[in-house]
Amino acid sequence: MTAGVLGNIAAQPQRSPTERVAAAYRRIAEVDRQEVWITLREEGDVAADAAAVEQRLAEGAALPLAGILVAVKDNIDVAGLPTTAACPEFAYPATVTAAAVQRLVAAGAIVLGKTNLDQFATGLVGTRSPYGAVRNAHYPELISGGSSSGSAVAVALGIADIGIGTDTAGSGRVPAALHGIVGIKATLGVIPAHGVIPACADYDAVTVFATDLDQAVVAAAVMAGPEVRDPRSRSWPADVHLAAPQQLRLAVPRAEDLAALSEPYRDAFARTVVAVTDSGVATHEVDISALLDAARLLYDGAIVAERYAAVGEFLDTAPAGADPTVTAIIDAARATTGPGFADDLDTLARVRAATTALLAGFHGLLLPTTTEHPSIAAVQADPLVINRRLGTYTNFCNLLDMAAVAVPGLPTAAGLPFGVMVVVPAFADQVAIDIAARIVGADPPPALVDDGTELAVFGAHLRGQPLHWQLEEIGARFAGEITTTAAYRLTALDTTPPKPGLVRHGDGLGAPILGELFRVSAAGLGRFLAALPAPMALTSIELSDGRSVIGFACTYDAAEAATDITSFGGWKAYLQHQN
Template sequence: MASESKLTLSTAFPYAFTFSPSTTAFVVIDMQRDFLDSNGFGSNIDENPAIFPPVCRIVPPLPHFLRVARRLGLHIIYTREGYLPNLADLPAARRLRETKAPTGGQSVNISDERPTGRFSVKGEASHDIIDELKPWPTELIVDKPGKGSFWGTRLHRLLLARGITHLILTGVNTECCVTSMLHDGNDRGYECCILSGCTTGFDENMVASSLDLVWGRDGLLGYVSHGSEFYEYGRQINRTKPTLSDAKRVLEVLPSNAELKDLYRAGLIDPEILMLNVLDRITRYDTINPAVWISRENPEEAIANARKQSTGATFPDESMPPLFGIPFAVKDNIDVKGVVTTAACDRFAYTATATAPAIQHLLDAGAIYVGKLNLDQLATGLTGCRSPYGIPHSYHSEKHASGGSSSGCAVAVAAGLVSFAIGTDTAGSVRIPAAFNGIVGFKPTKGTISARGVVPACQSLDTMGIFARSVEEARQVWYVMDQYDALDPYAKPPESLPTWMVDYRGPGEGGFTFGIPPDSAIELCSAKYQELFRVAVERLQSCGATLVDIDYTPFAQAGDLIYGASLVHERLASIGHDFITENIETLHPTTKTVFQGLLSAKLSAWEVFRDQATQMQCIAAVRKTFDKLDGGIDVLVVPTAPFHPTIQEVLDDPLAVNSKLGLFTHPANVVDLCGVSVNAGWVEEGEARLPFGITFLAGSGCDGKLLDIAAVFERASG
């Protein structure tokens, strides 16, 4: 993958501002009716009508600059200042300062009634962005309870999640909200540039002084550019348009998501045509690997759903929904309304009355649901060999295991049957099958994606995960799913997640630190895996990464807890003790053996509390390992699995093989890490050429950093 070209605003003050479009956000600050409507606050400030016209001067040019930012591929973010209707988030200091100032206060105060609604109150028409700058479906809106954009918002986490390092700021008003955001962004490590031709305020002298302060003292706070160079970049863009031959290639291989959207925009294909092709490809692959699916959308209904998207779907430039027309499937322990959820266990099966919220987000973003995929029964296993619906083999070898428990997900993506798939991960059930099929498997931080509508395997550890063909495609899907769900008891409020200082150079230029397991752990891998892992470590170092010695003990202890202690008994509680005892004779033989062992175990209550205490000790130790302010590492890098078994090897000794496979995946969920498995090489096994995967692990909530670093490795791997 070629590195991205950087752009430079050479006439910026105090010197040139250089940025990469993919890591830069174009921020439109507070361009709301409250401030820019003729009946809003701005037209009445200080009861001086002469103030308002200069403020409106940026309304005509800003849409053109916004169009350029979109064409360049910058992330677009809007902010809106406003408060709850009951003003519970309005600081008393601000309320009293505005209403009880010695001069008599402002002519319009927060929550005052205006023709457009209560001033600066969320939900009012006046709180909306002006029509000339209406956001597109893919663009973010950050509501802020104050002048700055970072306090009390999810902005910093959204920027970190997207790997953003540079901010180009526009909007109103310069002397207050625009420069407040710049100050806060500067403190967090972002390189910030204000486009002076796209910002203004209610006092022209203060506007000029504010901009001078930004770039003074050799850019103490940031940069200022008029914006003409930025605008010129948009005029120079010459995109290569897809051709009819590109469209015909869809018949041979499923294009990348970006290529597919370009084909849609060009009108060379539509979702209905794509769905016909997808269904045909699935039917043909059934003859090769018949155990990938448990159920599929009725072909007529699937085509009808695609046709609905095709009808009247025209989009200017990039304005289409983020996942428009992208086919996907889900593991059959995740609910889709009206579809039977089996968890690969007929006695457990039920018809879902609602779609899991995280899946609904994907549908709302334009993705097309195709069907339900096979899994190890009740999501119990890492091999893919425990389903009464058959054993899917690895996409790369009919003799080798697909990995589990999200077996069908990995095979479907690797085979190009769908663009992405959603599975679940409790002990490695996304990462292992991704590695065994040569694709990307991303397990986000527990509690950041809603787990409602998922059949629990071990509820305190379960999380949905994403299978995709690249880190970038997994990331695009994650953006859509990463939404707080207050009804999920294990959800983490965004403000509770950690943030970190930005290195504007990014990990590719600025470098990063990583740790690896000790030799004693790596030596448990096959000889070929040991060699490929050594090569992967060298590749990371060639990317500018620094290898740091770490204490691996808490990771190993956490891995032992998941099945070697009382924590495994949560599976009985999650699935249902009564269900297991009443139906144990109907379970898959290996699943039956697992639960018989749990039911016969003599467990005392004190052992549960002992193991919970050990878990918390491991979490504390691991948190310190990733604490950058205390010399910690950015990521831990491990082989995803120690070896790749054949299906026969699994069948010969299912429990032992399964236990060995989790050597490097078991710790992550116990100590609340996020992780992503990426392909790192190939192993020749007789006639088969099998993929080898490594997993990057990062601290809870550090998903953005994790994906940034994994993408660096992916690019270096070609």
């Protein structure tokens, strides 16, 4: 890891799964935060799972999350545990584990238990639960943020390695900001919502919290992928970008669009933007008022009808454990109409189109995650207005089919955590992660999207060379330096711009040639091939490590007419000699 705009990411010490479980339960006893959990599993049962993971490792299983401890929001099913959605009367015994959680377990993760939340995932405060208001991990008089409050606090307290939450209006991002941790809200449907009690089914996302970006991305990558049991799940498209370019250009809101921020947060955001800009990222102010207007539709428009469709009939039975604020919000959906819902959908379609135009030429939108850090007492005194304000910059994201990565920004002058989000269009998740990695100092940035094909380049498309922009344009991801076998010769072609030609002559008839390997999407590779000028071609290239990859070569006749530069061992060495 290297230092980024805002510091370093620390690596976690290596411990066995059994040791991690024992440490977690010691930490649970130490902090004594009973309100974090609705169902905490017995230590012996969790230790048995850890022993099973160790056995799998001993048998040679590849487990990317071996021994990682997971806290699961209690609106997500885990077989053998009750699901309550923070309403005792709603509880039922789950018999099937949600697809996203099952994927974590299959990768070696271990579930500690089910965490508290704003009831029915309705809220951004963490106080709307009969199981108790979830206090901030570090400042108990302040809110934790919701609705995924318990999962975030379990991570921030050092109990769980990752917390699984949901995010309809910002619940996977606001708690991250208030604790100085990472929250990833992927494109809708990329992580399946099977086994999740819906809040607004069309706009719900399963999210992940972690103390560092690398851990969060590994978990998100394990959970991602289509799921037949979720009709809204989605696959990465054929033209998905696998990396952000080196030269970044970010949109930031105008001063007038930041009016909702408290003064400490306005100052922290300004300083964070300066730090990002000073790191070499270009920033430019844009008008985001249309996005902020769209955000209000989630609670103040007819879209709230989806919340009633999810649990409205149950709340009509007036269960004793129902939170009155949650009930009032969902009950308000009774006033919605079909034409009103259609009007809201039309509005969102228009704002989505306008947002595409607004962000053209930018790689992402940098926003404050939330507006302030209120006390529990303040929220209890004013449960609706403060909650609504907290979602100012998060509510529009799912409505407009955007992805977001929340990371710590520079703290407030008083030292409280402050968070920022990188917001991008649907399926640009990897671009957002790469930008976030630049901010927090994760180098190399972790990979969420592992789709694509390896492409070897040896000349003008190398990093720092005149045609490298063509790879960046299709979102190619650098995968390392490579060397061919000794079967290749390299020539300097007479082209504009200058480029080499690689030709296979047979084992022992050439020399190892240095190049670079990139991963590109299927559609990106197709675009590349379609635009390839003569005498260049794509063919199978044999590497010194035994692999064969697609790579650049040239026709034999063009190489015969060119200057042989094989002795230099690579294009960059030849250019240095020329200079």
